[in-house]
Amino acid sequence: MPDPTFDYIVVGAGSAGCALVERLTRDGKTRVLLIEAGGSDRRFWIKVPIGYGVNFANPRLNWGYHAEAEETLNGRRIYWPRGKVIGGSSSINAMAYMRGLPHDFDDWEAAGATGWSWAAVQPAFDRIERRLERSADGKPREQGAGLLTISDLRDQMNPFSQRFLAAAQDCGWPACDDLSRTLGESVGYYRSTVRHGLRFSAADAFLTPARRRPNLQVVSNAMVERVLFDGSRATGLTYRVGDQTMHVTAGREIILCAGAVNSPKLLQLSGVGPASLLRGLGVTPLHHLPEVGRGLQDHLAISYMYRATQPTLNNILGRVPPRLLAGVRYLMTRRGPLSVPVNQVGGYVQSTPDTTRPDMQIYCNPLSYWNAPDGRPLLDRDPGYLLCAQLCRPTSRGEITIRSADPRAAPLIRPNSLATPYDQMGARRAIDIINRLATSPALAGVTQARLIPDPGQTDTDALMDDFRQRASTVFHPTSTCRMGHGPADSVLDGRLRVHGLSGLRVVDSAAFPAVTSGNTNAPTIMLATRAAEMILEDAITGADKRRLAHAP
Structure with a gap:
């Protein structure tokens, strides 16, 4: 043969x-x-x-x-x-x-x-x-x-992202220089698979x-x-x-x-x-x-969207003239807003004092957008930002x-989402983490309003209903x-x-x-x-x- x-x-x-x-x-x-x-x-x-x-x-x-x-x-x-x-x-x-x-x-x-x-x-x-x-x-x-x-892109990130780091400090979470190699609870700039x-x-x-x-x-x-x-x-x-x-x-x-x-x-x-x-x-x-x-x-995450009182990426990407200028800059230099992924700040955090390991991952994006029915992201024209949280180690299978x-x-x-009490409690803790971030002095001082979910939704059961209506995979x-x-x-x-x-x-x-x-x-x-x-x-x-x- x-x-x-x-x-x-x-x-x-x-x-x-x-x-x-x-x-x-x-x-x-x-x-x-x-x-x-x-x-x-x-x-x-x-x-x-x-x-x-x-x-x-x-x-x-x-x-x-x-x-x-x-x-x-x-x-x-x-x-x-x-x-x-x-x-x-x-x-x-x-x-x-x-x-x-x-x-x-x-x-x-x-x-x-x-x-x-x-x-x-x-x-x-x-x-x-x-x-x-x-x-x-x-x-x-x-x-x-x-x-x-693996690139450190912090010098190209939107200045608003510094607010997220300040908010994390308000929450008592330790900062780290290289988030990709952290060994425990910490918040910092994401490293990205980007080269030049x-x-x-x-x-x-x-x-x-x-x-x-x-x-x-x-x-x-x-x-x-x-x-x-x-x-x-x-x-x-x-x-x-x-x-x-x-x-x-x-x-x-x-x-x-x-x-x-x-x-x-x-x-x-x-x-x-x-x-x-x-x-x-x-x-x-x-x-x-x-x-x-x-x-x-898989990781199941929830995102909240806010209107900001200071400029964010929306001021550039949400409007035609500044978006064109950013495009020209990128084509000439490979730098600027188009050279950086949307996830800029985040990390692993412990949702309660009694947790012994980080149980939540957070993402903080200096850009507000929502998804169309076909999955396409639709950008907000006015300044805004997103906060997202997910349970690190779900137990549902x-x-x-x-x-x-x-x-x-x-x-x-068939993801079988929220099939265990641990994951159901994790959904509530993800909501709490986002609210904790958003109400920190560093973010509350530059936030006009919460856009999604409706600011009228404040009690735990209403926010959990919103989680069931909007939470989605983060593709893991x-x-x-x-x-x-x-x-x-x-x-x-x-x-x-x-x-x-x-x-x-x-x-x-x-x-x-x-x-x-x-x-x-x-x-x-x-x-x-x-x-x-x-x-x-x-x-x-x-x-x-x-x-x-x-x-x-």
Whole structure:
């Protein structure tokens, strides 16, 4: 039998897939095929940091999913955008870079993800990062030798953001210089995946250098339909480009990096998952693994909108003449309001004196806007700002399931929001945190009124009703193919291998045993980097075993 064309086939050119293939192809010899459902990321509004709002609902860049209606959220079907483009969600996200907190990863290990404690993952974060900082004289300086640029953009942020830091001080929350690497409660300026005024996605950081190597092939605009098996070993897959169906085989492994929504979907389409579910939808069960698609977690956040008495970004972006001037400045210098993401200040805070760990993440934006029914953000013309809060570590768990055997059909997304008393109390504490910030002297002194929710809504029950009516995902789905002790409680082992099968791994946020305390892009990239190292180690070990088996 001739050797297959590729050693590894990677599905999904998002945050995980891009980081993974860069490491796998570094030797120039290991043959890798990367398959992506979306197209090119070479678009102006992808590269411009403030363009996040433009891409939010663009069907050319986005799967455009919606969750199923949830009674706990007043029967709403919440919009769930996921990147469908080279770079995946790292090409359309808000660019906030947050590692998470040490206990997030220690809890992973306790849940059965052996080798994923904070002590194990911290060096991996260090390896992937290259930090653009500002020295005392204002000049940029680089720290670290990683491929992913993390930038300190405070010198380009709107002056109103300083009010948020003052409000945090009023609330008694400690300040930090580098929020992305904080180890506990602290508030500061967000670090961003931006380089020299342009979005620096996982594709920019990892795929661009990898594409120069002859041992990587990238196929875009290709829909993977199913993984193929020889017994219990994954050997290849089928994918469709236009009207043409392609079959491809891998000599070593198939690696799913399609994300927390699409990785479990693809496993289920391939016959790996809850046997009764698959059989009922016309998919022949090949390997009964009941936890595939289960365990879904996400961050659920609420935002409040205020009218300010001092200028904010609305004075620039909400009106045509200053917006045009900002555009000209950006085109000439790559600086100014368009060069900075909308999330500018935030952090981890403890919502009550009796909490022992930060349990809330806050976002403070010097820009007021609301979302149209189709998901597009609509800017306010007059000065305003937003305050947002989310529970760091929710305990509710939902699920992802296919709805039919048709690969083109969107999966069913059931977040199961506010399913536990802890999460219900967390919603109330998120409301309290926002009100605490807004009524601090530093913000109250520059606030004219609360616009959303209606200022007449003041009692706890009315504000909780508002939470159920308006709260939404902040696009951090995880844990649908989580690592754990075994097939009874998880899908993967600590080396990201699917239980009971060989030649198949899942390497993306679906593998998280639980959602981290903050934004999930950074830990996803870290996970993929460590996974690549494990995969290469296992390949060497496997080759040694084969040599010994054939030794005289």
